[in-house]
Amino acid sequence: MGRIFFWLFGFGLSVAGGVSIILYVNLMAAGLTFVEYVKFLAKKGNCYLFVLGLIIISLSIYYPQPKKKK
Structure with a gap:
């Protein structure tokens, strides 16, 4: 859910x-x-x-997700 928020935030910027x-x-x-x-x-x-938004979008897409604990 956080990735989608940051992606949309970066897109808006x-x-x-x-x-x-x-x-x-x-x-x-x-x-x-x-x-x-x-x-x-x-x-x-x-x-x-514009540049800041592109950086946030790329981080939200390519930053690895934390591993879930079992």
Whole structure:
């Protein structure tokens, strides 16, 4: 049950960060280059949610379960 919670929590963070990244793509239409866009994203805290969410998802999937006692 805990794995499902952490997977969903990580998924929610990834979606929130991904939406922010997509919304900021409009800055490239305003004249920013790709390098300036990446530097801008590095300054924004909500864009780190995408990476944090991916880490939580991967940990919830690949972290071994504790062995059950008999």
